[in-house]
Amino acid sequence: MKKIALITGTSSGLGLETAIILAKNGYTVYATMRSLAKKEPLLARAQEEHIQLKVLALDVTEQQSVDNCVQTIIAAEGQIDLLVNNAGSGFAKTTEQTTEIEMQWVTDVNYFGVVRCSKAVIPGMRTRKKGHIINISSVGGLVGQPFNELYCGAKFAVEGYTEALASYLTDAFHIQFTLVEPGGIVTDFMQSAMEKTMTAGKMAHQAYMPILKKYMSGIKQRTEGSSQQVYQTPLEVAKVILAVAQNENPPLRIRTSEWAEEFCSLKTQADPDGTKSVERIKERFLS
Template identity: 60%
Template sequence: MTKNVLITGTSTGVGFESAILFAKNNYKVYATMRNLKKSEKLKQKIQEENLNIEILPLDVTKIDSIESTVRTIIEKDGKIDVLVNNAGAGFAKTTEQASEEEIRWVTDVNYHGVVFCTQAVLPYMRKQKSGQIISITSVGGLVGQPFNELYCGAKFAVEGFMEGLATYVSDAFNIKITCVEPGGIATEFMTSAIEKSATEGQFATGEYLPIFERYMAGNQKRATESKDQVYQTGLEVAEVVFGIAQNENPPLRIRTSKWAEDFCELKTKADPDGTKLVKQITDSFL
């Protein structure tokens, strides 16, 4: 029987590449995005390669949108085998200078969206006694970084949420949980954002500005001198995501490159894939 996968944030990057990769490997793909006007590139790929992909609207910041899309999939297929929580957005700004609206937005997109999408699929996975939830987090979900504290806070929250969930749904309902933790991902958006931030200093002013300028200089240096080591393509990360979906016993967490592994080593050395900790907590509480 063909497995199906629901992927959020598929207009570009990891989500786009994941949708294509899963479809090429005989999955029925439900590729979702907030703005369907951004679906032309994916539609073209579907047509060119005759891919089994259905594009649906889904805004991870709106519960009714999430629930509606999940209902649509269940009405069509009666099941959801894999959820890939990919939708998210970067954010670099000092806590002091971020507005209430910005703080709520970065948390909604990067954390609440994961929680509500997961909540929407859990009843169906529980009833079918199988399923897999893969969340794209970040090395920023393990290691706090300057000017990214609000983004990192949201990603840390995803890691804690998924870790806690894994301690009981995996054994009880055969629902597998994994956090995929990339380092930098090379995209046109990232490049333009770095250049714009560096030239306009838009994310920091006053006494923060000299620190921010040093931070941006470091970013630019890494982007030019160590691009091959630091930055991966969306496809490279998508290949890790797909590999996890094929794994009968997937890890709780996985970094997607040697650079990401090295960057997080102080946090992960004792339990690189998180499975020891999940077992310890499960044994202690259950």
């Protein structure tokens, strides 16, 4: 029996590659995006790969849009086995120069979008006592970085939210949770984040310019000359997602490259996959 997968943010990059690789490996894939006007690259790849995808509209910033999409899938398939919360956006700007609207937006897209989609699928998974939610986080969900504090804050929130859910829903209702933590992906997402950084630099207070120049120089060096492969391709990260989805006992946390592993090592060396922390939480609160 095929498993039903719902993936958000599939118009390009990691979401697109994840939709393709899951479909190639036997999943019935519902690939979603905010605007269906952007579906052609995904459909073209699906045709090239000779696979079938079901494409639906889903805006993670609107609960009604999320609910409508989930209800459509349930009506057609009766269940959702896998949710991949991939939709998100990069954001790099100092707190001092960030507007209230931008603060709300970066948190809404990167954190509340995950909550909304999870909220919509958990009831069905709980009733069936089966399901897996994979949240695409980042090394920025574990380690704060210059000019990325609002993005990192949203990803830290995703990490805490996911860990808390895993502390009681997995044992009680057999719903699995995994945080996938890339170090960097060469996609339109990354390009968008860099463009925002450059725009931020033009508007930044002069006091920040020496720091911003160092930051941008470091990004350029890592992009052009790193032997540690800082920035992965979307397909490389999608393969990690597939492996996690196929794992009957998936980790709570997984980094997707050696660079990401080393970058987060001071935070993760005592509990690399997060399972020890969850067990301690259960002992303290639920035993």
